[in-house]
Amino acid sequence: MREELKVRKVKGPDGVEFEVEPLRDYYCEAAPTVQPAAYTTIIEKFFNWARSESLWILGFGTGCGAIEMRPLMTPRFDAYRYGVQWRPTPRQSNLFIISGYLSTKTLKRVIRSYEQMQNPKYVMGLGSCTINGGMYWDSYNTIKRLDHYLPVDVYVAGCMPRPESLLSGFEGLKKIIRAGKGEGANQYAEDFDWYKANQKSVIKDWDMPDYNW
Numbered sequence: 001m002r003e004e005l006k007v008r009k010v011k012g013p014d015g016v017e018f019e020v021e022p023l024r025d026y027y028c029e030a031a032p033t034v035q036p037a038a039y040t041t042i043i044e045k046f047f048n049w050a051r052s053e054s055l056w057i058l059g060f061g062t063g064c065g066a067i068e069m070r071p072l073m074t075p076r077f078d079a080y081r082y083g084v085q086w087r088p089t090p091r092q093s094n095l096f097i098i099s100g101y102l103s104t105k106t107l108k109r110v111i112r113s114y115e116q117m118q119n120p121k122y123v124m125g126l127g128s129c130t131i132n133g134g135m136y137w138d139s140y141n142t143i144k145r146l147d148h149y150l151p152v153d154v155y156v157a158g159c160m161p162r163p164e165s166l167l168s169g170f171e172g173l174k175k176i177i178r179a180g181k182g183e184g185a186n187q188y189a190e191d192f193d194w195y196k197a198n199q200k201s202v203i204k205d206w207d208m209p210d211y212n213w
Contacts, residue, residue: 002207004022005022005023005207006022007019007020007021007022008020023208023209027209027211027212028209028211028213029209029210029211030211031189031192031210031211032115032185032188032189032192032211032213033189034186034189034190035119035120035185035186035189037180044180045178045180048177048178048179048180048182049178051094051120051177051182052083052173052174052175052177052178053083053174054083054085054094055082055083055084055085055094055095055122055170055173055174056085056086056087056092056093056094056095057069057084057085057086057087057093057095057096057097058086058087058089058090058093058095058096058097058113058117059086059087059088059093060096060109060110060113061099062098062099062100062101062102062106062110063098063099063100063101063102063106063127063129064099064100064101064127064160065097065099065100065126065127065129065160065161066099066100067160068099068126068160068161068162068163068166069086069097069099069163069166071163072084072163072166072167073086077163077164077167079166079167079170082167082170082171084170090113090114090116090117091116091117091118093117093121094117094118094120094121094122095121095122095123095124095173096110096113096114096117096121096122096123096124096150097123097124097126098110098123098124098125098126098130098146098150098152099126099127100126100127100129100130100134100160101127101129101133101134101136101142101143102129102130102142102143102146103141103142103143104141104142104143104202104203105141107143107149107199107202107203108203108208110150111149111150111199111212112208112212114150115211115212115213116212116213119185119186120177120182120183120184120185121184121185122153122154122173122177122182122184123146123150123151123152123153123184124152124153124154124155124156124169124173125146125147125152125154125155125156126156126160126161126166126169127156127157127158127159127160127161128157128158128159129142129159130143130146130152130155131145131146131155131157132144132145134159135159143202148195148198149195149198149199149202150184150188150195151184151185151187151188151195152184153173153176153182153184154169154172154173154176156168156169192211196210
């Protein structure tokens with residue numbers, strides 16, 4: 001465990017010494033909970049339509065597929081007309097695109113970022129690597145099945161999918177959200193122990209809380 005995460009004694013401004021355990025004191029230990037629909041059907045349908053037209057992507061390129069997202073911001077593809085926007089922090093985002101191969105080391109940061117995103121939130125697997133490892137299928141440090149570690153709403157196959165494929169993926173995700181089936185966050189909460197066991201089975205240096213919200 002890293003030095004800054006170990007239990008230590010700290011002296012406060014009043015001179016009183018107390019013990020700090022970073023993983024328990026700096027984070028909440030509460031696990032995620034299922035968030036049921038809070039309103040009537042017609043209101044939820046309206047909300048789901050609004051959510052589908054407001055896809056805010058976390059600006060976190062996990063692999064080579066991140067380069068395919070750049071052209072989407074240009075006039076040629078103009079993703080903004082589809083209600084798609086890139087945001088710099090997990091707190092502002094509701095869509096996480098795992099863009100290409102995902103290493104075990106990066107998975108650790110992906111989990112932390114995903115858990116900090118607000119509900120409802122969605123995950124898109126971009127490229128063959130997120131489905132079966134792609135060209136890295138026999139690599140010891142590449143994640144082969146993304147859906148064993150995070151709930152995936154949409155896969156966009158290819159190596160590497162073109163920007164047009166990404167736009168098609170966005171349209172597919174919008175249909176899922178409008179239908180009220182974009183329940184990845186609730187699925188993660190329901191099967192939290194299973195996801196966490198899978199995550200810890202590949203991340204050997206687990207030095208963060210079980211839930212990072």
